[in-house]
Amino acid sequence: MxxxxxxxxxxxxxxKKLKERALELGFDAFGVALAQTADxxxxxxxxxxxxxxxxxxxxxxxxxxxxxITKSLPGARSVVAVSASYYRGEIAPNAKLKxxxxxxxxxxxxxxxxxxxxxxxxLIQLAPGCQVYPTVDTSPVxxxxxxxxxxxxxxxKSTMAIHPQLGTYTYLGTLITDCELEPNxxxxxxxxxxxxxxxxCPTQAFVEPGVLDARKCIAYWTLEQHGELPDDxxxxxxWTAGCDICQEVCPWNKxxxxxxxPHTDPHPHLLSPDIDTFTLPDANESLCDALRxxxxxxxxxxxxxxNARRNLHMKKI
Ligand code: SF4
Ligand code: SF4
Numbered sequence: 001m002x003x004x005x006x007x008x009x010x011x012x013x014x015x016k017k018l019k020e021r022a023l024e025l026g027f028d029a030f031g032v033a034l035a036q037t038a039d040x041x042x043x044x045x046x047x048x049x050x051x052x053x054x055x056x057x058x059x060x061x062x063x064x065x066x067x068x069i070t071k072s073l074p075g076a077r078s079v080v081a082v083s084a085s086y087y088r089g090e091i092a093p094n095a096k097l098k099x100x101x102x103x104x105x106x107x108x109x110x111x112x113x114x115x116x117x118x119x120x121x122x123l124i125q126l127a128p129g130c131q132v133y134p135t136v137d138t139s140p141v142x143x144x145x146x147x148x149x150x151x152x153x154x155x156x157k158s159t160m161a162i163h164p165q166l167g168t169y170t171y172l173g174t175l176i177t178d179c180e181l182e183p184n185x186x187x188x189x190x191x192x193x194x195x196x197x198x199x200x201c202p203t204q205a206f207v208e209p210g211v212l213d214a215r216k217c218i219a220y221w222t223l224e225q226h227g228e229l230p231d232d233x234x235x236x237x238x239w240t241a242g243c244d245i246c247q248e249v250c251p252w253n254k255x256x257x258x259x260x261x262p263h264t265d266p267h268p269h270l271l272s273p274d275i276d277t278f279t280l281p282d283a284n285e286s287l288c289d290a291l292r293x294x295x296x297x298x299x300x301x302x303x304x305x306x307n308a309r310r311n312l313h314m315k316k317i
Contacts, residue, residue: 011182026261031147035070044067066140075131087257108263120134133175155210156189156250160247164190167252202245218239222299236307269289275312
């Protein structure tokens, strides 16, 4: 394992050692951005003002923290961005029920976060006394934006973070720190004239390139909305938890790296959902079993079953 140095390191040496450790831990990409203070004109403000977040009220209540990294860590100087692929191959296109790839393996909020915390610990060994705030998905931090600033992705027209050698099927994490690290240059946006994601979205959820109206997105309805669904929603096209259509058509996913991390092994029931397990209340125990230890446990068996039955045009229960 990479060991911390006995003598004080230069900024460049510290960054290099941290990157080595990140790769040892199994991250596929590592970059550093200079922490910047609040941007009063942030495009998130306009997105919220137009109501595109629907009833995800926490997006609004955490706005100030999202656009100002120093509210998460006063004195922040650097943001480390890391990512790891979760891609494990294709989903049968004609499957009647489909689960988004990010949710098929073990809950990344646990295992991926453990890796991010290990990296944090190592940074503190390299720079004793430094403050480091780790984030994986649930913190009010714009992780895709930091990945772009740190040079490990650009934000595509699909709003996803795209890495040129990994594609979009990646988990992201950050370390916000008051430690000085050597920053990377941001990557240029390489979407070019492609509009594949915009035209493939079956619900026309993209208001314009890079702007998603969450209220029209299948992922929003299948993961974030519980209880009875409005009758006038468009079909979910088999998607029972999340939706990968705008990623499946992205040409950069031809380069998706197949993950070899056992945590990303798809649960067999989530890779190929069995209709009875996903629709019959009698099979609740099997469905709960399949969801246990995955991120879908938060969504809950009842909501997943509701989505599956809607996809199969079964009566509401
Ligand atoms: S996840 Fe699905 S519904 Fe949402 S924007 Fe992408 S293609 Fe459209
Ligand atoms: S599908 Fe095309 S436009 Fe959309 S994110 Fe991928 S490269 Fe960009």
